[in-house]
Amino acid sequence: DGGITQSPKYLFRKEGQNVTLSCEQNLNHDAMYWYRQDPGQGLRLIYYSQIVNDFQKGDIAEGYSVSREKKESFPLTVTSAQKNPTAFYLCASRVSSATNEKLFFGSGTQLSVL
Amino acid sequence: GENVEQHPSTLSVQEGDSAVIKCTYSDSASNYFPWYKQELGKRPQLIIDIRSNVGEKKDQRIAVTLNKTAKHFSLHITETQPEDSAVYFCAAADTGNQFYFGTGTSLTVIP
Numbered sequence: 001d002g003g004i005t006q007s008p009k010y011l012f013r014k015e016g017q018n019v020t021l022s023c024e025q026n027l028n029h030d031a032m033y034w035y036r037q038d039p040g041q042g043l044r045l046i047y048y049s050q051i052v053n054d055f056q057k058g059d060i061a062e063g064y065s066v067s068r069e070k071k072e073s074f075p076l077t078v079t080s081a082q083k084n085p086t087a088f089y090l091c092a093s094r095v096s097s098a099t100n101e102k103l104f105f106g107s108g109t110q111l112s113v114l
Numbered sequence: 115g116e117n118v119e120q121h122p123s124t125l126s127v128q129e130g131d132s133a134v135i136k137c138t139y140s141d142s143a144s145n146y147f148p149w150y151k152q153e154l155g156k157r158p159q160l161i162i163d164i165r166s167n168v169g170e171k172k173d174q175r176i177a178v179t180l181n182k183t184a185k186h187f188s189l190h191i192t193e194t195q196p197e198d199s200a201v202y203f204c205a206a207a208d209t210g211n212q213f214y215f216g217t218g219t220s221l222t223v224i225p
Contacts, residue, residue, distance in 0.1 A: 042215035
């Protein structure tokens with residue numbers, strides 16, 4: 001199923017609560033990404049990481065945090081500072097190679113606010 | 115940064131007809147252009163891609179063309195089938211590992 005696993009499939013957040021979305025890959029990919037998808041909009045980059053223990057902010061990083069302690073794992077925390085968190089969140093990964101740019105996606109997590 | 119625009123936002127075609135989706139990009143440093151198909155509630159799936167040193171690529175009923183000078187690229191689907199109905203996204207990427215996505219085209223193939 002693509003080797004990228006996201007969990008949970010559905011997640012509900014209460015006001016003021018932090019929640020963490022899991023992303024695990026067994027493809028031995030170097031780079032991992034988090035995107036947010038809202039209806040009628042494209043995929044917007046939240047954070048990405050090219051190697052372990054390193055990550056960079058994307059276009060909409062405010063209210064989110066990540067870690068990359070292991071090559072296989074890139075969890076995303078949606079903090080209480082993110083005032084409009086309801087969206088479909090997609091994790092992706094790829095080999096960091098100038099000749100192999102293919103980006104593969106996980107199955108996504110739908111986050112909703114209670 | 116890069117700006118990718120995609121048109122149209124919705125497209126309806128009769129089964130068997132062709133569908134064309136167009137994207138433009140702004141950064142001449144972009145050198146990789148993938149297309150993704152996303153069915154409702156599912157992950158985007160890569161369907162075809164093209165690198166900047168190639169002008170056209172074809173895979174059965176799907177083809178992509180790239181005009182580097184004009185900074186635009188297009189997806190062509192021939193002999194459309196109902197299972198082609200989905201949202202299609204274009205993207206542009208550079209060697210910096212960042213991917214920039216269009217806003218998507220919802221394609222409906224009418225049987």
